[in-house]
Amino acid sequence: MTDRIYVLEGVRNFRDFGGYASRYGGQVKRGRLFRSGHYAEATEQDLEALQALGIALQADLRRPDERERNVARWSAPKTLTHDGGREHEAPHAQFLKRVEADAQQADDWMNDYYAAAPFKPHHAELFTSWFHSLAELDGQAAGLVNCAAGKDRTGILCALTHHVLGVEESDLRADYELTNTAVNIDEFLPLAAAHFNEQVGKVYEPEVFRPFLGVRLRYLDTAFNKIQDRHGSINAYLTDVLGVDEALQEKLRTRLIG
Numbered sequence: 001m002t003d004r005i006y007v008l009e010g011v012r013n014f015r016d017f018g019g020y021a022s023r024y025g026g027q028v029k030r031g032r033l034f035r036s037g038h039y040a041e042a043t044e045q046d047l048e049a050l051q052a053l054g055i056a057l058q059a060d061l062r063r064p065d066e067r068e069r070n071v072a073r074w075s076a077p078k079t080l081t082h083d084g085g086r087e088h089e090a091p092h093a094q095f096l097k098r099v100e101a102d103a104q105q106a107d108d109w110m111n112d113y114y115a116a117a118p119f120k121p122h123h124a125e126l127f128t129s130w131f132h133s134l135a136e137l138d139g140q141a142a143g144l145v146n147c148a149a150g151k152d153r154t155g156i157l158c159a160l161t162h163h164v165l166g167v168e169e170s171d172l173r174a175d176y177e178l179t180n181t182a183v184n185i186d187e188f189l190p191l192a193a194a195h196f197n198e199q200v201g202k203v204y205e206p207e208v209f210r211p212f213l214g215v216r217l218r219y220l221d222t223a224f225n226k227i228q229d230r231h232g233s234i235n236a237y238l239t240d241v242l243g244v245d246e247a248l249q250e251k252l253r254t255r256l257i258g
Contacts, residue, residue, distance in 0.1 A: 004030075005182045008049060010041035013150035013182045017158050017175055022166035022257050029258045032142045035158050037150035038062065040070035050074055056141035059130040061123070061153040063087060076144060080129045084122025090148075092212050096200045103207040110152075110211040114223040117156055118237070119230070127157055128242045131164070135251045151179045151215050156223050163234050164249050165256055176220050185214040 004016040014036035018028040034055060042050070058076035060067065063085045087094070095101065095109050117123055134143045145161075147153040155176050162172040192213055193206035224234065231237040238244040 008046045009043040010046050012037040020167045020171040024166040024253055026257045028165050029256055032256055034144040035150055035154050036146045038070050038148050039072040039074040042073040047074055054142050055144045057133050057143040059145045061147040066148055080126055082122040082126045093200055106208045106211045111219055111222050114219040115226045118223055118227055124241055131244045164252055180214040
């Protein structure tokens with residue numbers, strides 16, 4: 001699994017999420033689907049590496065205030081964004097300032113976020129644009145999904161993409177959980193906790209911040225279970241909410257499975 005992680009200097013959690021077997025036959029092509037965090041701290045070496053990957057399409061899932069605070073040093077020729085969900089600061093930071101949280105409360109907050117995320121109008125709008133634009137890419141061109149950390153909004157959209165492409169559930173879940181390896185969460189957590197405590201003006205234990213730095217499978221399960229509760233199935237959500245019907249799904253499979 002770790003061979004799909006690209007170690008860049010200023011871009012976190014960059015990896016190829018192709019290469020998995022598909023129940024439709026063959027496997028999802030490598031070098032066509034990438035995911036990551038933001039590009040505000042990309043170095044010159046990173047920019048050269050990105051240029052070589054042939055990424056023509058980017059779905060930047062960040063809110064407008066996130067894009068303004070962390071201006072990207074790189075973007076694909078076609079970059080999809082949305083104007084919804086503006087905040088004055090990150091929602092999890094607001095939560096940590098508002099209450100005296102412990103690790104379980106932080107975990108529950110993140111789980112609640114996943115319950116709502118697939119249905120936020122600005123997310124659904126950009127998810128729709130991603131699938132339609134990805135189906136229209138020419139030749140060997142690649143697509144990329146990113147947000148701030150490349151784990152939650154990105155994780156949901158990449159999992160939906162895997163579902164469309166027939167990736168087995170075990171591989172879909174393993175790819176989602178690979179964030180914890182890609183960001184080296186155990187090593188990074190103490191330093192990150194010190195930074196975030198200064199930011200929110202608290203003295204939280206490092207474990208309080210773990211849900212905001214990594215992922216847990218129960219979060220993704222919550223998102224998919226809520227989709228099924230509301231729409232009956234993932235496919236019904238894709239069709240009814242995102243407009244990704246069977247014809248478009250088949251077009252995506254033809255392009256991305258080999």
